[in-house]
Amino acid sequence: MTDLRLAMLGLGSVAQAFLRLLAQKSDDLAPHRISLKLVGVATRSRGIAANPAGLDLAQLLEIGAAGQPVDNLNNGRRFADSLEFVQNIQADVLLECITLNPASGQPAIDYISAALQRGLHVITANKSAPAFALARLSDLARRQKKAFLYEATVLDGTPVFSFVRDTLPATKILGFRGILNSTTNFVLTAMEEGLPPEDALRQAQALGIAEANPDYDLDGWDSAAKTAILVNALMSGSTTPDQIARTGIRHLTTRTVIEAARQGRRFKLLSEAVWRDNHPVARVLPRMVPLTNPLAHVSGTSAAITLITDTLGEVTLHLHEGEVPQTAYGLLADLITVIKSHYAK
């Protein structure tokens, strides 16, 4: 048995779902002969808990769900803040699940950079760092012979990056179009059913799928961040969310959405990218998609991406009704990739 020590940044919906999934999937992890231990968790406002012997997951989940401070579980060194935590915690893998910052990618970039420099593998569900610093952090990870993985950032953990990396050899991604933001898709679907946008957003928030700041969903920032990651990872781009042409869905009314549906079209917030003059060009905008297009049938919390390839033509990955557990699975899948690539006997 090899011990693998996990440290976690954030204890919100995604981090908690990941910890629950870890407990549920212990039998599937057993053949890897790895003993997983969560040795620390840092939050923004609820303190930091570390325990080299491993935190009690059931207790942590109870505290997480109740929104209580985690400090009481501390049984080790005390850390002043999240940066000190990543710079010093004795761990092998950092799971980064903090709030999205689509304006600069910070502080996630600094945390991930510090962890990689210390020789930790990093797995993130947060788009911030891969959207702003993918090339730099991937390069650092390569030099350190560690992994920097981010499958959970797009399509809630459905394999998109590993799908291209591991199963599409000798393939060029010519472009993509996708519905990448579940919250706006949920809101647009509910508006088509007659709900005012504010009520639809409240329902999305209750499901835990909306960003902590829902403006990031409605104004297209979350989609722009995902689009930037896809362009950088799959089309060798070097863009950032602020460089992606972006229009959100705020200007759409329930009446406009219903009227479009009467004409056989559905409003969808699309992320699109193509090559132009040897450069990938991307944008995020609401489009009226005809019902003959498969993306018109991606409704509610579902999400989908059509990859345009030079080998298989168009390949569509569609996650039906993704929610937080699916994002948690993206983290688990990345963790298993790390185990297989770095700890397999």
Ligand SMILES: NC(=O)c1ccc[n+]([C@@H]2O[C@H](COP(=O)([O-])OP(=O)(O)OC[C@H]3O[C@@H](n4cnc5c(N)ncnc54)[C@H](OP(=O)(O)O)[C@@H]3O)[C@@H](O)[C@H]2O)c1
């Ligand atoms: N929810 C989804 O369906 C989904 C899907 C894909 C990706 N994601 C991404 O996953 C990440 C987490 O999402 P979530 O829904 O779990 O968010 P959440 O429920 O709002 O939780 C965010 C967590 O991050 C912590 N945090 C924020 N800044 C921090 C810092 N500087 N240091 C340490 N902890 C910090 C918060 O601490 P406090 O508890 O003190 O506030 C909180 O525990 C986000 O980046 C989101 O974009 C979410």
